Amino acid sequence: MKKQLAASLLILASFVTQSAFAKDEGIIHGIYTLSESNEVEPVFCTASKFHQAIFILPLKVVKGIDQLRCSQGVSTVRVTELTDDPGHVLVNIDPPNGVKNTFDCDAKADVGMQAVAINCLRVKDESASHRSQ
Numbered sequence: 001m002k003k004q005l006a007a008s009l010l011i012l013a014s015f016v017t018q019s020a021f022a023k024d025e026g027i028i029h030g031i032y033t034l035s036e037s038n039e040v041e042p043v044f045c046t047a048s049k050f051h052q053a054i055f056i057l058p059l060k061v062v063k064g065i066d067q068l069r070c071s072q073g074v075s076t077v078r079v080t081e082l083t084d085d086p087g088h089v090l091v092n093i094d095p096p097n098g099v100k101n102t103f104d105c106d107a108k109a110d111v112g113m114q115a116v117a118i119n120c121l122r123v124k125d126e127s128a129s130h131r132s133q
Contacts, residue, residue, distance in 0.1 A: 030054070037061045044093075045070035049101050052125070055118045059109060062091055062116060073099050087111050095123050 032043050033056045040057065045068065047053050068075040073096025080090045093105035103120035 032056065035061070037064055040065060041068050041070070044068050044075075044103075047103075047120075049103060049122055052122065053103065053120045055105070055120065056115055057118065059089070059113050059116050062118070068093065070102070072096065072102050075102065081111065089116075091116055091118055093118065093120065100124050 030047055030051070031054045032047065034040055034043060035058060040055070040061065044055065062077070063079050065077045067077060075096060076092075076094045078090075078092045078094065080092075082088045082090055087110055089109055089111050091105075091107040091109070093103065095102045095104050100123050102123055104123050105118045105120035107116045107118040109116040
């Protein structure tokens with residue numbers, strides 16, 4: 001009986017430990033690969049804002065978008081060729097002012113890249129030292 005109880009407790013402890021670590025492994029909720037400009041807004045707006053996300057898009061599509069209109073507000077999309085780092089472009093998706101349950105996104109790519117991976121964190125997870133340009 002004691003051996004069965006010990007084995008059961010060991011199995012339970014293993015399950016609880018695995019469950020606790022599994023929560024940490026699920027950091028990235030979604031990786032979205034999009035190819036058309038009409039796909040971006042619906043996917044961005046409906047993506048879960050409880051985890052970080054990565055949006056992979058053609059750079060030419062990103063350059064054609066200036067806003068993403070979601071129910072929580074309008075996010076501004078900025079694509080800037082960097083004068084201090086020639087040949088590179090910086091992509092920012094800035095959240096609506098005062099909205100905490102949305103994404104703040106950044107990416108950097110070579111100008112000649114076909115696609116860019118835009119990394120998005122929840123606004124509340126962004127660094128306090130981060131500032132919009």
